[in-house]
Structures are given as structure tokens and as C-alpha cells.
Amino acid sequence: MNIQCSQLDDLLFDASPLAMETAARHAEGCAGCAERLASWNDLTSTAQSMQVTWNNDLLWPRIERALRQEQRRPTSWLRNAAAAAILTITLGGTMFYALRVQTHDAAFDRKIIGISALDDVERAERAHIAAIEKLERLAESKLEDAESPLLVSYKEKLMLLDDAIAECETNIARNRQNAHLRKQLLSMYTDKQQTLQDVLREDTDVSTP
């Protein structure tokens, strides 16, 4: 096999016996290439003379362990899935428990309102009472001199409301957080407020068609 000088480096890097033999044969007829081949051989022999090896007792067991771990790795997804499932079940169970507790508490709250909510309710009631007192002052003279049947009817309604409010308040005194009583009282306050507003709106002379 004949080669060109430019191909010598490729043969040297190949370093296979056939490549080295081809390079040597070419060098026999080429002085430049013979010199380069000789330098390469020197370098190779020098490098080989510099090689140092040593034995390490721990290295191989570590490699084996790593290999074993590597072999076990295909089953790790199963472990992750199991962990995820456990976490999901735990989380789901916790959420279910928490929701149940909350639902239970909400049902309780619908019947017996909490102290913090009670403050809000009583604040709303106070606002209603203040508004009602103001309206009552404005409507007082009109109701006292009620002559038209409609105003008399409003007066009756207000008396009925006052009786019911008093009854409700008596029961609230011994059952303060009972949600139904509070709701009922608020509703009657609203009704009374509305009725007083109707009284004030009502023209004293109802003869206008």
C-alpha cells in the first residue's frame, strides 16, 4: 500500500500494527518521513517508560457497589410512586378530616353562633336600634295623633312588632348565641324600621286618590 507523506500522521495516530507497518514501509523510501517516524517512536517509548500503576483495595468494591445500585435503579420509580400515593392518601385524608370538622363546625355555627360573630350581630343590632330610635322620634307625633285608618293600622303593627321584639329579647337574654333568635330579632328590627319609614312617608290626608 503506497501512501503520501501527508497521510503519515493519520497512520501514526491510528497506531495499529498495520498502520505502523505501512508507515515504516513508506519511511524506507522517504527521508523526511523516516525522521518523523523515528521521533514518534522515541516519544512513544518515553511515554511508555513513564507509566505508573498502583493497586487500591477499596476501588473495586466501590465500583461493584455502584454497579449494583445502578442495577437496582429501574425499580426506584415504583418507590417514588408509592411515596406519592402515601402522600396523596395522607393529604386527602387530612383534607377530608379537616373539611368534616369544618362542616361540623359550620353546622354548629348555624345554630349557635361564635363569640366573634356575635359581636358583629350585636353591632348590627345596635345600628338598627339607633336608626329606629331616630325614626320613632320623628314619627312620634304622627302616631300619637293617628286618625286615619291607615296610620292606626301602622300603629297596631308597631305594637305587634314591639311585643314580638320584647319576647325575642327575653329569650335572647337566656340564649344569647342562638342563631335563630338573633336572625329573628334582626328581621323584626328591619320590619319596624321599614314600618316607621312608611309612617313618615304616609300623607296624613289620605283622601287623595
Place this chain on the structure above:
Amino acid sequence: MYPLRNLLLAFLLIVVALPLAAEDDDDSRFEAKYGKNFAFSGGRVTIDHSFGDLVVRTHQGNDVQVRATIRSSDEDLGKAIRIVADSGPSGVTVTTNYPTIRNRSGRLSFSVDMTVTIPANAPVTAKNSFGNVDARGLQASSVLENRQGSIVLQDVRGSHALSNQFGSIDASNARGDLTIANQNGSIAVRNVDGAITVANRFGSVTVTDVERAATIANANGSIEAMDIGGALKATNAFGNIEASTIGGPADITTSNARVQLSNVTGPASVRNSFGTVIVKAVNGLLTVNGDNSKVEASDIGGNVAINTGFGAVTLQNVRGAARVENSNGNIRVSDLSGNLVAITRFGSVHAERIRGAADVESSNGGVTLKEIGSGAKVNTNFGPVFIDGVGGGVTVENANGAISVAGIRGNGCHPISLRTNFSSIKLSLPDAAAYTVNARTSFGRIHTDLPITTSGMTENTLSGTIGRGGCKLDLTNANGNITIEKD
């Protein structure tokens, strides 16, 4: 570094935190369940409950099942609440007993929700206060009473009596009669295969789809009644009444409110004062007594009688006669099959397309009559009278208003008598008219376009005949002209 471990720790924290977060600020809550069954061997189921909702249901068994949830803000108080139930020959009684509470701290609160499931055919009396009542599926009579809570009755048979004080009442799908009373809460009734009697004071009443008669009384709340198979009697003091599609007669009373009534199979009677009355499509007679009410009525199958004070009256399309009296309001009538009598003092009268006769009395209002099938009679003082198109005799007595009559139609004698004092008289007659004329005025002129064979004439009087004469024509004025024209 250890993601899985961190994740687990996070979840553990959530596991611990969530229930804690769900805890309320009050940790002294007490809740207990009660459940017992009692044999029912006849009699009645009687329930006396308070401070909580009461649910009544039915089943096919023979026992009474009592279930309750007792809730309290205090454990001792909660444990002291008793549900006492007993079974005997007279039936089953269930009572909720609360201990005497001296609530100085104001922190004690309680509530008991109860569900009682009874045999379907067992009659029941259920009382509650400060809680709602919900009864469904009852197949025998019941008495439901409540104070300050709502009542719901649904899908029942038999007669039922419901009463409440301050809460709504909602009854639906009942095959039987219902008697409902409330003080200050709304009443809603739907789909009743029987008769109903409803009484309220200050809440609204809505009744829909009742097979038989409905009697509704209210004081100061609205009434709505739709699709009533039998008679409707609705009485109110100050609330609006709206009723439609009534299978029998309708009797409506209210004041200071609006009445709307439509599609009544039988006769209708409406009494109102100071409110508008609107009536449409009544097959029978219509009577409206509206003191100071505006009245609008149309499509009436029978005779109509309307009496009001200061509101306008509009009446349309009546297949009978009509009598309308109004003190100080206008009267407008059209398309009447029978006779019309219209009486007003200070309002105008406008009537057209009246098949029968028109008889109008007015003091100070103008009168316009058009297309009157039979005779027309008008008596007024200060308003003008216009009559155009009349198929009978005409008599107009006026004092200070003009009179104009035209369009005398039909064969035969239609006597005409027109009288006024301080205005003009104008009469248009057809060519073929035959009248014996007697016209006179004191300070006016008499002018005629029709040929008159005179039998006597002065400056202010005219006697004679038009055509062949025979039919009486009297025209009397004091201070105005008299004109006879060709029609």
C-alpha cells in the same frame, strides 16, 4: 439536599395544622344526638318543640322515629336538655324540655334540631317556637303552629291548619283543604286541590292554583290570587289586591290600594276607596264601589254598576247594560251592548257605540254621545252637549251649555226635545225627517235650513211641520240661537 424528607415534613405540618385551623375560638361546644323509635297504634302524634328547627316526615312503617341534635355552648347545659317522648293509646307525644337557666354570664346558648318521622296516615299536631317547621308527605290532617319561625307544608293530603305569628308560611301541593293564619309574615300557597281560607294581618298573601274556593283576609299587606277554581273572596284593609283567572265569582274589598282583577268566570264585585280599580274580562255582572277610586273596566260579559267619587271611570266592551255614577270624575264608556246610565256632577261624560239607550245626568261637565243605538237623554247644567248618531228619541235638558244634535237615524218617530237657557241649540236632521216643530227662544234667533210648513211664527217662536210632521220636536232656549240644519 433531602427533597423527599422536606416534602414529608411539609405534609406533616399540614396534617397537624389543618384540624387546628378548623377549630373554633370556642372549645366548649357540646353536641349530642338523640334517637328513639316509638310504636304508634292510633291516636295522634303530638310534638311540642322550641328553640330549634322541627322537621316532620312520613314513612310506611308503624312507628314514630324521633331524631334530634342537641347543641349547646355549655356541656352541662347540653346534657340537661331532655327530649321526652311517650307512646300510648292516644298516640305519641314528643316534648323538648330545657332546664331553667340563670344565664348571668350571657354565654349559655342552646338549640335542638328535631326530625320526627311518623306513619303516613297519622294525624299530627306540631308546635314550635323560635325555630322553623318543615312538614312534608303528611297523608292525614295536621295542625302546625309556630311562633317566630317559618312553616313549610308540602306534598300532603287531608285538611291542614297552619298558624304562625312572626314567620313565613309556605304551603304547596296539597290535596285537601287548608286553613292558614299569620300575624306578620308572608303566606304563599301553591297547587291546592281543595279550598283554602287564609288570614293575615301585616304580611303579603300569594295564592296560586287552587282547585276550589279561596277566602283571603288581610289587613295591611298585599293579596295575590291566581288560578282559583272556585269563588274568590279577598278582603284587605290597606293592601293591593291582584287576582286573575277565577273560576267562580270574585268578591274583592280593600281601601287605599290598587285592585287588579282579570279573567273572572262568574260575577265580580269590587269595593275600594282611594285606589285604582282595573277589571278585565269578567263573564258575569260587575259591580264596583270605589270611593274616590279611578276605575277601568273592559270586556265585561254582563251588566255593570260602577259607583265612585273622584276618580275617572273608563268602561269598554260590555255585553250588558251599565250604570256609572261618579261624583267628580269623568266617565268614558264605549262599546256597550245594553243601556247606559251615567251620572256625574263635575266630570264630563263621553260615550260611544252604545247599542241601547243613553241616559246621562251631569251638573257641570260636558257630555258627548256618539253612535247611540237607541234614545239619548241628557240632563246637565253648565256643560255643552254633543250628540252625534242616535237611533232613538233625544231629550236634552241643559241650563247654561250649548246643545248640538246630529245623526238622527232609523225609521219611525224619534221625538226630540232640546232645552237650554244661555247658549245655542243646533240640530241637524235628515232630509226625510218628519217632525212637528215647536221652537222658541227669548233673546235669540231661530234659523232653519229645512223647509218648515209654519203654522205660527214670531221673532222668537216657530211652529210648524217638517216633512209630513207628526213626531214631536221641541226646541227651547232663553238667551241663545236655535239652528236647524240638514244632516
